[in-house]
Amino acid sequence: MTLSDRLALASGGVALATVGLAVAGVPMPPGLGLALVLGGFAAAALLVLPRYAAQPSAVALDGTMRASATARGGVAWAMALVLTAYYAATYWFPGRLDGLVRLFEPLSHALRGRDSDVWFVYGTFYTLAVAAMGVRALVKYRDHPYHRARTLAVMAVQTLLAWALPALLVRLQRPELYFSYTWPLDYDFLFPSNVQMLRDHGTLGLFALVWGVLLLAVVTPMLTYFYGKRWYCAWVCGCGGLAETAGDPYRHLADPSLRAWKIERWTIHSVLVLIVATTALVWLRATTGFGGAVSDALARFYGFGIGAVFSGVVGVGFYPLLGARVWCRFGCPMAAILGIQQRFFSRFRITVNGGACISCGNCTTYCEMGIDVRHYAQRGQNIVRASCVGCGACASVCPRGVLRLENGPGARMGERVGPGAFVPEDALDVLT
Template sequence: MRQKGTLGWLKHDLTHRGPTAWLLTVGLFAFYFILYYGGRTLAGVPVPDLFTPLAQLLHLPSKWTFYGLLYTLAVTLGGGYVIYKYRHNRYQVVRTSVVIFVQATLAFSVPWVLSIFEQPEYYFSYLWPLKIEYFYPSTILSMPLPFILFSLLGSLILVPLLGIFFGKRWYCSWVCGCGGLANTAGEPFRHLSNKSTRAWNFEKWSIHITLFLALVTTALVIASWGVGENYPAFAERTASLRSLYGFVVVTLLSGIIGVALYPVGGTRVWCRYFCPMAAILGLVQKFGRYRIRVKDNMCISCGMCSTYCEMGIDVRAYAQRNQDFVRASCVGCGICAEVCPRGVLRLENRWRRDPQELSMDALLNESYRD
């Protein structure tokens, strides 16, 4: 509901794709464009570097450390807002607190401290294929042994294992910095996610194509490292593919588009449509324990769950059918359960319900007569 007064209009305009929201989107695009290309010359036009002087003023190593500081502040301040907003919900308070802690430590402070001690700036909260360079031989072999083991075991064992037991929410809604920003600073825009069938169909293709590109790029870079000296043409083409992947996926989709579209496209454009880590965890989640439990015959079809689903899932359709469900795109943020006025939804980590339990439910509901 729109609140009265100038501030009420501004809030509504900003969170409902008004002119203010579009201006903010343009501003975010400009911010990221200058961040990535500041100090370069594009098409004969020099792009000013505004962030390096600010980093030097604050005695930070680089503009990327300065950006990390801004990012962490955004997650922390936005997280404070979310904790206050959902202070009655223990799950949201704990989850958001963990998000802030992980961002402030593993994604910012620890890499900074490592660089001070002349060690590689390793981001422990990011794993392959999200951090695709962590499987590139030229990168991984330059790291200390513990970092190498963490990269390999974390990506190949920890990620799928935890995905089986807890779904993708353990990473996408508790650890990952991309999801961390979406669920904190991006909270006011979560309802803007596209709920159409067309968006869902696009999502199914786009996210798995990105995963395929990540797998192919990684495999070719490893192969090029092994035979590059004997096949220089192959190594050159692989380097071009690596550069193209870095520009399109890492810079454009996850960086510029992923954040700049918050005010008009919702907070999970990158996570929903393009993130290769989300694609892997989504596939694992379909066969794991995580699911959303629906209480039978309780849904009043208000649609709040679907409206505030940041991944564009039509949660109401499942609730209306009394159908427990798991969707590959669900990140387990828990807001659907939070906004439901009747407590119809519950996030669970369990295998499919026991046949005896199902039979008892059928008896109590008298559905055996249908």
């Protein structure tokens, strides 16, 4: 272990210990506590960079399959426990985090002009994780232009659109709006109460409402047609942003079995049906007064079961055990809509130069969505799978340049493409 590694461990330890003391209610000056937490985590993230810079630029790093933190060892279980406990406290026992919330008062007042709360703390940690692990990804992927571009995109969207802008709006006494999300990922965005709230907030509220509808009904179909779901899942979405940065060390943990694929198709489409039905019922109730008890129960169930337990506690808490895309793969209703379009009505596909495949399986191992890429590569079949988020990892880890992410007319999945010219390892089409 190098000196830099040791210092990184010490910095992270100081930050974690400060969080623990704050949660335990040990009084400390908020400014000092905040500096120790944010500074400690940021320093730890920066101090590990030399370790990545010393290794070749690659998706797969030495030791990933053996390290306790990334191979479901004791460290991974401990991390999952801490993350799950933090999520559970944020959702259901916010009072337990009062000490931690107090540490963030100086930042909340400086940024938002109001007291801190558990969601501000959560958003700040989330953004710090995307930023710090994003810098790590930039170093790790330094020779891969596609990965660098999508990492910069998710870092910018999270920091500016999902953290700084909502905070600024709060400071200006406006509603806290998130322009990078819409229904059904923001599940109550189209609920009557939210629509009314936006209409009550004048031009800005109306703009947010119109933008949300346009994002769902015009921007999404258009961009998905040209670029596949990757434009959102790997470049814009906050859940995808966290998965592609903080979740990057866990991409090999996704289950590539046929059984998992079958479960995935049932669960993700069930969640989509559930939110469509819930939204329809709350509107029915609002307009006719009919079905109040059912719509209330469904809305409560969705908020608790899907919004909190599935997307938060399981979706992020279990990163070190199940991989970073559990929510995106098995639950996200936005991904379900994007996936249906990608599967049937999009120019995006991964083209396969099957004759060059040596069946090493790297592509399947590092697919964060659990797609058995090798299965298609061995058969020389283009890949058009609803779940593919276009991260490009499969193409980058392939030692033979078999795979290529493309937007354009050509063979669809199932059609055989003959052995063609050798494709360079990082020949990925950026969103242009």
